[in-house]
Amino acid sequence: MTEHPAENQYPTGIGTSDLHTIQVLGHDLAGELMGRVGFAELAYWLATKRRPTPGQLRVFEAVLVSLADHGFTPTAIAARLTLYSAPDSLQGAIAAGLLGGGSRFLGVTEDTGKYLHDVLGGLGDTDAYTDVDWDAAARDALTAARAARRIVPGLGHPNHKEGDPRTPVIFAIAAEEGMLGPHLKLFAALGRVAPEMLGRALPLNGAGVAGAALADAGLPLPMLRGFALLARTAGLIGQLAEELESPIAPAVYDEVDRHVLYTPPVNPEN
Amino acid sequence: MTEHPAENQYPTGIGTSDLHTIQVLGHDLAGELMGRVGFAELAYWLATKRRPTPGQLRVFEAVLVSLADHGFTPTAIAARLTLYSAPDSLQGAIAAGLLGGGSRFLGVTEDTGKYLHDVLGGLGDTDAYTDVDWDAAARDALTAARAARRIVPGLGHPNHKEGDPRTPVIFAIAAEEGMLGPHLKLFAALGRVAPEMLGRALPLNGAGVAGAALADAGLPLPMLRGFALLARTAGLIGQLAEELESPIAPAVYDEVDRHVLYTPPVNPEN
Amino acid sequence: MTEHPAENQYPTGIGTSDLHTIQVLGHDLAGELMGRVGFAELAYWLATKRRPTPGQLRVFEAVLVSLADHGFTPTAIAARLTLYSAPDSLQGAIAAGLLGGGSRFLGVTEDTGKYLHDVLGGLGDTDAYTDVDWDAAARDALTAARAARRIVPGLGHPNHKEGDPRTPVIFAIAAEEGMLGPHLKLFAALGRVAPEMLGRALPLNGAGVAGAALADAGLPLPMLRGFALLARTAGLIGQLAEELESPIAPAVYDEVDRHVLYTPPVNPEN
């Protein structure tokens, strides 16, 4: 408790404010950003400290739209049940919904981006790669994954077994915008070679292609899950607004409560 | 446990999916929404089940931008400390940051919207109101609040004591877009009459005007806090991305740890 | 940014540590507390900075046991769904379960304690009160609540319509331990006079009597919800341990997913 420095400092490049102005990212929030910069644009900028190009922004928005809502997912149901139990705390219901954003559902976006990044890290310069090169790289990657008994993220979907409808649209938008980078190209190659390598078609799922597209659009890998969570926040607000109007949580609770199969532990000493 | 209906049903108008398509709000997500609808536009639509007009959308985006980040707020610090403690769970750090979105900070947006709505509910038809009428209504409202010893939300700001720079910009954007509705007009009147009624200028703060603008833009009152939380999610992602690059949480922890003043309870029987 | 004091200080009476010792509540954690103080005893002590008497402790433990688990509540289901979605983050699943600890379910404990405290505040000295006096006070309180159209917390239970089995046990334990204080006495009187005042029996529910008992046992009113949450944390750990062995979350998700009734908004312009 002795070595107190002359003065602590807490550095940030995001924002600060004084009596008359609010600075965000080096700009005057009121005079330069509000009404001139879109919300998704600002979200990109905050995460990267770079303003997106129009192409990056269009891909980013398309990905956010693709991830915003998937109907009655476990996380949407959890958020609705939480609002039912604690209607006074909307932030708690949203937080509960986001807390399900882990490895099984929302994690695919991040896992895919990181996986592709790792594979790319072993490839050297891919600027001149043709599809044939990408396919060779994808075969090597699948061989390595099989040897390591590692699952390749982003392949296959529990419902969209014949192809996730979001996948070709993200590829098309990225192509239109000149945003088909190495992550998307490698991911496409994985989809092409998967049938021959794995003995069955495993379509590229939309959460995985989202991760590849975000990486190519310049978003930071450690935050990819965060963008899935941002998108999902919009979806959860929709779910919770609907829950207030037309609740399902009481019916879910009732369904479970009516069909409890109670099988207590049978150790007579307990 | 007897009256099981023939079949449960869980109604929703938000989304569903089958083998080949994902429906969101009655539209094909891949074919009709991705790349064509912006993220903020979809967020509005999910919350209201109405697609925003261009004017509603511009106000909505401006408000989200205004609320996204306020620097090192207590919630931003809490999120950073949580990431420091649990770096493996980005969703937990975001959730921790959102959980501070309660009455003291983010609640102002919702509280102001609801307060204005309540006052408007007692006014009858205000379509032909002039500024003089609005000022009279505002005086009545402040008189009633004083009698009830109730604080009027949205007035005053701890830092921007001479005026919140966001306030005039939101009014200006709403005016440009034809979105100056009764909530904003009443709120403006409250600002005009506050000095004479309260004996001091209490500038309209940006969180309060955000609530008024969202209400006039057609967003549902019970969800106003939700939009502040959506905006803040983008800000928290920025804060957490920066924390990964340039952490402050260890310094905050160290600062507190070095300056603990330990004063244990002195009851000798304990 | 000018007036930096010579040194910040962060006072606490809970704990601190240095190279060789950890202090908790003025005691050496390792030498004086571990193995000598029970966990519930420490929880009481931390919350109040007073070590509980044996009677206070027995009531406290009985209340925690009474609140620990209520089967498949909405919060338990939400926690299980969250673990299913994010199996890597046990803390997230527990947090999601606790976030439902709001007004509708767990809030009753706190609401009842506070309500009784408020009524007692208007009664003056009740040391010499007989049951007749308490009944009179209870009648006045119910009359006042009716006039204010205010619901009295802790009365009635959705399932235990003929009496909550926990209620008489808590009263009996409190009586055995000399812990029948004014909160429990007033609550008992409310139960006695409710039939004549309200025209029907409204049994005192277990969550409400828990609040009264905690207040009489010396726990702070603003934290009563916290003890319900502490108890529930133990229940949630049980629910989640069982979920790992014998999951129900996939079946809940499947139930809802199979019975979606999709009714998208029908506005043709959208």
Added chain:
Amino acid sequence: MTEHPAENQYPTGIGTSDLHTIQVLGHDLAGELMGRVGFAELAYWLATKRRPTPGQLRVFEAVLVSLADHGFTPTAIAARLTLYSAPDSLQGAIAAGLLGGGSRFLGVTEDTGKYLHDVLGGLGDTDAYTDVDWDAAARDALTAARAARRIVPGLGHPNHKEGDPRTPVIFAIAAEEGMLGPHLKLFAALGRVAPEMLGRALPLNGAGVAGAALADAGLPLPMLRGFALLARTAGLIGQLAEELESPIAPAVYDEVDRHVLYTPPVNPEN
């Protein structure tokens, strides 16, 4: 959406209720558990579906006491900041505090238990092991960890560099209660051989020995982090009760706010 089974069932062995009774773990909550079973005892029982022996319970309570509070940890500060921001939602502040219960701080308990379990799985029958055998096993484990560049959890402590005061107490209590099982014995051996193997003393930390003791006391490995979270819930309630009386969150916020070093991104095009 076709194959609806005749009836869903949701199995549980924890609890259920009907009009007159509440069952927990096969016992009548009101008649058999309340007032007769302690809170920590019930917590153990819920997690394992086995009632603890007196020795298991004493170790369990000692471990919970050891983990309940560590002063102004980052999680305690985060919880206090959250309560400051959202004073209306105690459950949110507790949840925010628990969300920091991840790998860096609370994770050690679980990581150590699992690590020891993994090593033990490779040893075969250790019933007749002497200290010499355990030391040999520990040397092999440290060699393997070094080869795999894997950190051994539970060794070393940032503050208690000369020994964590909790460690010998947990070993002593376990020995008194006949609860020195293979996890604790292996962990002790790791502490003995660490200096010769690693070239420096790395004391066994209290969070690690907690994990070993919980495993020997029969608690399930996947839930070890959960018990650290249960203990911490009691600590957080203490922290938050104190925050209500004697807040530090405003000072933490003020400290950071006064010492912001704003360094916005300098790209002129942005």
